[in-house]
Amino acid sequence: MENQNSNSKLKAIVVILALLLAGSLAYMYKMSSDAKSTQTVLVKEKDDVMKDLQALKATYDTAIAENTSMSDELIAEREKVVKLMQELDKSKNDVAALSKFRDQYRSLEGRMKTMMVEVETLKKENAGLVVQRDSVQKAYGEQKRFNDTLVVQNENLAKTVEKGSQLVVMNLRTQAIKQRSSGKQIETDKASRADKLKVCFSIAENKIAKSGDKTYYVQIIDSKNNVLGDKLTETFGPNTLTYSFTTTVAYQNASVDVCEFLDGKGKDFEKGTYFVNIFDKGELVSKTSFNLR
Template identity: 65%
Template sequence: MENQQSSNTNLKVIIGILAFLLVASLAYMYKMSSDAKETQTTLVDEKSKVMSELEALKVSYDKAIAENTSMSDELIAERDKVVKLMEELERSKGDVKALQKYKQQAVALQSKNTELLAQVDNLKKENTKLTTERDSTATVLVESKKYNEVLIGQNEELSKTVEKGSKLSVLNLQTRGYKERSSGKQIETDKASRADLLKVNFTIAENAIAKQGDRTYYVQIIDSKNNVLGDKQTIAFGDQSLTYSFQKVVPYENKSVNVSEDLKGGKFEKGTYFVNIFDDKGEGVSKSSFILR
């Protein structure tokens, strides 16, 4: 009888210990789950913060580029770095190590942005000063009606500055592969075997001093085997000739214009493609590249 009571007591002790261990395990699992959720939330918030900072950088570059200064090419190159980092960040899984790397790159891009915008501001001040000097010179010429070599030289230099400033900038050149369904719906793809058309998009920047009217652009798309796609028409510019994929006539009224054109094809090669845009004088105004896998 005593043995039975002792066995019951031992059994109760064992049950108690097991119950305690079970409760402790459940508490530990709950804490681990809560910590993991908190960490994930923090990572999502950090990623969103970095993305917002990069978007703000892109907006500041777009605004500066639209002003069409002589620094446009450098600004476009830096803006493209920001866009590339945004795309990489969007595709990232958001682990701590990767997020730290993107944050460091974003800080570096912000520093470069501050430096370039300061240069743009100085350039704008110089341009304002130059414009004032030009107006002053013109007034003197009208009043005195006398031309001398010094004034003529200044006027020619100022005319060159105005001519350079009146040129139109082509921005945001992007080309993507698409699969067009029978319904007409277009699905973006980076696979050469699926793509049956290329969509070319670009923007002609606003320029208050440029002449209004139709502008003709020649778009050249070269595949990975150095073949020009599309129409393959050739046009001469003096001693030079250009073979282009298609031409696009764009009505221009001093405002920004978004341009989009599709280039259909039967079979596209895998590899890197190069896209070049030329104006009606045969001068290159924009270029980019993309990859079909």
């Protein structure tokens, strides 16, 4: 009887131990599975952060390639991204580290978005400047073509000037002047010595012309085809005139001499051939040229 009781107790103990072992094995398996699952999630999170950083770097690469005035700032920000990528690559897969990297990424991403707005603004401004530059170049080209056309027109106008009420401008002459501190003016043909240009012309006597103030437009073009002086513009019919200055003459039907000065404003005049044109409104009435060496 005692042996039967002992066997029963032993069996009960074996069963209990077997259950405990089974429970322990099940718990260890679950813990192992959870650890593997957590590790998989952390690896994926690390890969996701790395991809985000790579995309951020690619954005900076594209912006830097556009060579804007912000290139230095963009390069500095890209280096921060590259450094964070290197640190992430060497880091361990733990929650705290990945959370820190994700926060740093968000900060860099916010900075990138701000800078991209500035880049887009600069691109629009640069595009506007290109359009403006093209417009200026077109205007200079049109003015040059207009001036070239005037050279041909001047020969024809000189033959077709009608007598009558129209005033005749003659004896147009231009001198480069060096003015001494004493006020004395000395003529020179050297560009580096010239302080100002002296433009003189005469208006012929005309008894039937209308007396009163008469305004002439003086245009001086240097060897680089630049209009000197005020560079103001007037429109006469279909033509536009860019001129250096105007001179107003009190005409009383008798011949009169006119002299005006164009100051160099502290800058050297260019070497080469200069063209001087006198306009009565939109009509070329006299022209000449001179050289500075």
